[in-house]
Amino acid sequence: GAVVSQHPSRVICKSGTSVKIECRSLDFQATTMFWYRQFPKKSLMLMATSNEGSKATYEQGVEKDKFLINHASLTLSTLTVTSAHPEDSSFYICSARDVRILNTEAFFGQGTRLTVV
């Protein structure tokens, strides 16, 4: 199946700093990517839909200024957690859809475990 690469897999940062997470589709083009967040022992909650060349669509309750999403190319979307605080510590995972194939399964990245200290 298609490959989605997410980097970094783990990051520890100090409170108040910003962290950028990358999501790349390695062998296909993705006009749309999705960012999910997962708290420990909880389900995955959709944060936002990343659209290539346009603004991301955020789910209700997700702070746009806190979680900056950029989808500058057909193979890369980035999520920047700005001014991170301990409550932002979580597992973030992206998924991407191959534009050439209708209704295919979502391909997920490996996830990023963020710890803010």
Next chain:
Amino acid sequence: AQKVTQAQTEISVVEKEDVTLDCVYETRDTTYYLFWYKQPPSGELVFLIRRNSFDEQNEISGRYSWNFQKSTSSFNFTITASQVVDSAVYFCALTPEGGGNKLTFGTGTQLKVEL
């Protein structure tokens, strides 16, 4: 609004036992897709199956089988002869047709398979 319910929070079985993970969903869409994913301790999501709402045939893949009952809005997952490597969190998920794989996940079922 869509909703996926996995009522079983945690299941423990002994190796070689069969185990069924339940999934009940709610949607107003007439066409939709259902998924099962496995999440091992490392965190990545491993795709297991995708099922179109018009296809109610049960599916078997090795030790895995799925029972889709549209009449009861259920999409249950059975592991036959479970193994320790099956230990993981399993998520059921739903997306409407054209949803671009914008998934609504259930809360997951933690499966522990012990020797």
